[in-house]
Amino acid sequence: MISIGGMPRTARRIARRVAVGTVMVGSIAAGSLPATAAQARPATPAADREITFTVDGTITYGTLHIPAHRPGQKMPAVLLLPGSGPTDRNGDQPPALTPHTLAKLAGALAGDGVVSLRFDKYGTGRTGLGAYAGRPETLDYPAFVRQADAAYRLLAGQPEVNRRAVRLIGHSEGALTALRVAVTAAPRAAGVGLLQPLARRFLDVLAQQLHDQLAAAVAAGQLSRQEQLTIGRAVDQAVADLRAHRPPDTSAMPPALAELFRALAGPSRRYVETIDAINPASVAHQLPPRIPALLTCGTIDQQVPCHTTTELAAALERAHTSGPGRIVLPDVAHDLTDPANPDVLASATLDALRRFMRCGTR
Incomplete structure (x- = not known):
């Protein structure tokens, strides 16, 4: 049996994120965006x-955050979309992983007078699997897009919301969903934010993460170069098998990786196949022209390195989007924080968010 040191824990973490079918409220007091203008004292509290x-027959549960405002005031709004796996409305995978990423984003937006909606997608929180509980193998990625589209329309119809100023912001895998909804959103989206996004095809990103982990294990002396090559070839073959609708060959993999690919080929297979079929750059080409767009990448983000976002950034330009485009966030991790101060969003994240929210406003 091949030993790869730290790889099993990494593989298990990735498996929890991506095996949606069966492996499937934080504080709002995070940092806030600087106020754009002085406002009259609000009479309605937050x-x-x-x-x-x-x-699709499932009740979805979410949190609508209304900032302090004047009676009758119509405010801009943002739909917040979470990353992969069992990530709930707050951006958490409790109990092990609780960065509160979406809750922090909601708090930052609220500080600038922006309404936000975040919800428990399928397989998380109060929503659970809903109508798919007895048939998780039928849950595909388009179901998540329909769920997000329904949330967008609901947000646009809230009495406190300016229908012409509703944006989408997705984190990690949620960025792809934000793109898909923005293409056909009604009313037209006022902007789309892609924070540390899934910028390539799903299985390509997964394979790259695994290859990076193998290289790190070699550098740390935990794995030989030959073992790296053997396992790397097995990963590539398993990806090819999944795309060819074949059972993945896991014989040359250590147990944790074999377990991961068996999960991908299990009840989650339909979800994996349908999301992997989508190239995010191709979706970006379909965006309405001149829509404000933001794409961020962090210099210490090991899940979405900046070089992996180049094709998507170019696609946004070719689609003639406006806005800040790609912004590199120095010393910012995947959860949008500076590891030296992980309890709040990094100042670079807040600055990029502020630039995006100001773009296209009248």
């Missing part, structure tokens, strides 16, 4: 509103 909507 509030969280529990909200539900039904799509």
Whole structure:
């Protein structure tokens, strides 16, 4: 049996993120965006509103955050979309992983008078698998897009929201969903933000992460060069098998990786196949012209290195989007924080968010 040191823990973490079918509220007091203009003293205090909507026979549960505002005021709004795997409305995978990424984003937006909606997608929080509980193998990626599209329309219809100023912001895998919704959104989206996005095909990103981990294990003396080559070839073959609708050959893999690819080929297979079929750059080409767009990447993000976002950034330019485009965030990790101060969003993240929210406003 091949030993690869730290790889099993990495593989298990990736498996939890990507095996949606069966392996499938934080504080809002994060940093806030600098105020854009002085406002009259609000008479209506800030509030969280529990909200539900039904799509494809499933009740989805979410949190609508309404900032302090004047009676009758119409405010800009953002739909926040989480990353892969069992990531809930707050950007958490409790109990092990609780960075509160989306809750922090909601808090930052609220500080600038922006309404936000975040919800428990399929397989998470109060929503759970819903109508798919007895048939998880039928849950595909388009179901998540329909769920997000329904949330967008619900947000646009809230009495406190300016329908012409509703944006989408997706984190990690949620960025692809934000792109898909923005292409056909009604009313037209006022902007789309892609934060540390899934910028290549799903299985390409997974394979790259695994190859990076193998290289790190060699550098640390935990793995020989020959073992790296053997396991790397097995990873590439397993990806090819999944794309050819064949059972992946896991015979040359250590147990943790074999378990990961068996999970991908199990009840989650339909989801994996349908999301992997999408190239994010191709979706970006379909965006409405002149829509404000933001793409961020962090210099210490090991899941989405900046070089992996180049094709998507170019696609946004070719689609004639406006806005800040790609912004590199120095010393920012995948969860949008500076590891030296992980309890709040990094100042570079807040600055990029502020630039995006100001772009295209009238």
